[in-house]
Amino acid sequence: MSGEGKEKKGFFKRLVQGLTKTRDQIVSGIDSIFSGFSSIDEEFYEEIEEILIMGDLGVHATTEIIENLKVKVKEQHIKEPAQCKELLISSIKEQMDVGETAYRFEDEKSVVLVIGVNGVGKTTSVGKLAGKLKDQGKKVVLAAADTFRAAAGEQLSEWANRAGVEMIGGQEGADPAAVVYDAVAAAKARNADVLLCDTAGRLHNKKNLMEELKKIHRILEKEYKEAFRETLVVLDGTTGQNALAQAKQFSEVAEISGIILTKMDGTAKGGIAVAIQSELGIPVKYIGVGETIDDLQKFDSEQFVNALFSTKENLEEEENHVDS
Ligand SMILES: Nc1nc2c(ncn2[C@@H]2O[C@H](COP(=O)(O)OP(=O)(O)O)[C@@H](O)[C@H]2O)c(=O)[nH]1
Numbered sequence: 001m002s003g004e005g006k007e008k009k010g011f012f013k014r015l016v017q018g019l020t021k022t023r024d025q026i027v028s029g030i031d032s033i034f035s036g037f038s039s040i041d042e043e044f045y046e047e048i049e050e051i052l053i054m055g056d057l058g059v060h061a062t063t064e065i066i067e068n069l070k071v072k073v074k075e076q077h078i079k080e081p082a083q084c085k086e087l088l089i090s091s092i093k094e095q096m097d098v099g100e101t102a103y104r105f106e107d108e109k110s111v112v113l114v115i116g117v118n119g120v121g122k123t124t125s126v127g128k129l130a131g132k133l134k135d136q137g138k139k140v141v142l143a144a145a146d147t148f149r150a151a152a153g154e155q156l157s158e159w160a161n162r163a164g165v166e167m168i169g170g171q172e173g174a175d176p177a178a179v180v181y182d183a184v185a186a187a188k189a190r191n192a193d194v195l196l197c198d199t200a201g202r203l204h205n206k207k208n209l210m211e212e213l214k215k216i217h218r219i220l221e222k223e224y225k226e227a228f229r230e231t232l233v234v235l236d237g238t239t240g241q242n243a244l245a246q247a248k249q250f251s252e253v254a255e256i257s258g259i260i261l262t263k264m265d266g267t268a269k270g271g272i273a274v275a276i277q278s279e280l281g282i283p284v285k286y287i288g289v290g291e292t293i294d295d296l297q298k299f300d301s302e303q304f305v306n307a308l309f310s311t312k313e314n315l316e317e318e319e320n321h322v323d324s
Pocket residue numbers: 116117118119120121122123124125234262263264265287288289290291295
């Protein structure tokens with residue numbers, strides 16, 4: 001098995017493990033519906049609908065999934081409820097489709113702005129991402145542009161040490177845009193591949209946030225025009241529908257190119273990943289599945305749905321698939 005294969009296998013296992021609560025919530029309910037109903041009727045669909053909504057897939061995505069399922073059942077002349085499971089899984093996958101997810105910033109000279117409300121896992125995710133990119137042989141510089149709290153800079157500097165990358169910071173209360181300015185100078189001087197900026201992202205004041213981001217973009221436009229720009233919003237997966245609402249608000253003030261969904265380990269609300277992609281069409285690019293530097297993985301909706309619906313048997317199947 002190649003090193004990459006081994007890594008993938010580990011990732012899938014961790015994903016499956018991390019999604020245990022979400023899976024317990026969704027799959028056990030779904031399975032009991034499939035085995036408990038003898039015919040496909042309106043009540044059958046309503047029960048599935050309820051489970052999906054409880055699993056935080058959101059009303060919009062759930063409605064679409066059920067409609068799509070009904071069409072498939074009709075087209076394929078399905079009569080047995082148990083035969084609907086694969087159709088349901090493929091309907092969910094289709095609903096999440098946002099086209100191919102681009103990771104251009106990983107391969108080009110780039111600057112990544114990481115935004116999100118307090119406590120969602122921005123600093124942690126920046127640290128993990130730095131470690132990941134460093135492992136790929138990239139030269140990474142971190143900007144501690146969350147100057148709102150002194151502790152934020154210290155926290156990021158610990159992550160910089162862990163990842164073995166350089167960090168540029170500022171005094172508490174310093175202008176975040178000034179920190180970005182200094183970090184750009186450092187990134188250019190060291191010929192860095194990726195500049196990752198941790199921000200304070202206080203959403204309670206939309207206008208302030210918008211102004212702050214504008215200012216940062218102006219600096220990047222002037223000082224670092226050659227760098228590809230990526231804006232990632234970090235959302236806390238344990239907050240379910242609240243995370244979706246945050247994503248919507250952020251997309252109103254910033255051009256978001258992707259989402260990092262954190263704390264997917266130990267939440268029953270993992271279905272929110274479906275809601276985000278289905279409703280907003282913004283790709284979830286990474287998910288956080290723990291607190292250590294290795295606990296960030298690229299998000300693959302196909303793999304995600306497989307992990308969500310995996311049973312012991314098809315878990316082994318998936319592993320063999322990854323192996324080959
Ligand atoms: N279990 C778990 N905890 C996480 C994850 N990501 C972040 N955290 C924790 O969430 C808390 C807040 O993270 P932090 O990065 O400081 O959030 P920030 O305020 O957005 O910068 C910390 O205790 C992190 O260890 C994750 O994927 N899983």
